Amino acid sequence: NVRALEKELARLKGKLAASQGDELVNQAIEVNGVKVLAATLEGADVPTLRDTMDKLKDKLKSAAIVLAAVADGKVSLIAGVTADQTGKVKAGELVNFVAQQVGGKGGGRPDMAQAGGTQPENLPAALAAVQGWVAAKL
Numbered sequence: 001n002v003r004a005l006e007k008e009l010a011r012l013k014g015k016l017a018a019s020q021g022d023e024l025v026n027q028a029i030e031v032n033g034v035k036v037l038a039a040t041l042e043g044a045d046v047p048t049l050r051d052t053m054d055k056l057k058d059k060l061k062s063a064a065i066v067l068a069a070v071a072d073g074k075v076s077l078i079a080g081v082t083a084d085q086t087g088k089v090k091a092g093e094l095v096n097f098v099a100q101q102v103g104g105k106g107g108g109r110p111d112m113a114q115a116g117g118t119q120p121e122n123l124p125a126a127l128a129a130v131q132g133w134v135a136a137k138l
Contacts, residue, residue: 010047017041017048021055028060029131032138034085035063038098038130040123044069046076046114053080053112064089064134066098068123075102075117086110089137097133101126 020041028035037060041052049067056065057080065080079095091113092106099106099115102122106115117123 013043013045013048014051017044017052018055020044021052021059024052024056025059028063028065031131031135033062034089034134034138035060036065036131036134037063038066038068038127040068040070040127042069043071044076045071046078049076049078050112053078056080057082064091064094064130066094066127066130068098068127070120070123073118073120075099075104075120075123077102077104077106077115077117079108079113079115081111083111089134094130094133098126098130101129 024039028037062084063082067078069076077095079091081089081091090110092108095106095113095115099117102117103119104117108114
């Protein structure tokens, strides 16, 4: 029974994140022809962040995206860059740029990277700085 409930909870979290993902598409800001999005997903876990990232990359086509979630005083971050932009913007560098501001570090591939941090209070400012960081790379 517990396992069934956990599965159902994971499914519902995925649905919630997917619906948030649809809303997030409209929040993306275009910078030099590339859509830039930095947002927090309420109540998301890392697999949900990853799924939402994949969906957003498909929808936005040419984009640099940072998604964050906060749980138990810890920040989870995931950065994604569409394949056409990885020459200029690396997801690993982008996620580290945000992570350093929230007391953490991370890394990954040029198209997808993950990080964590321990200072959620700094997250809004860190996400707000993403647009300028990406603009400087383009």
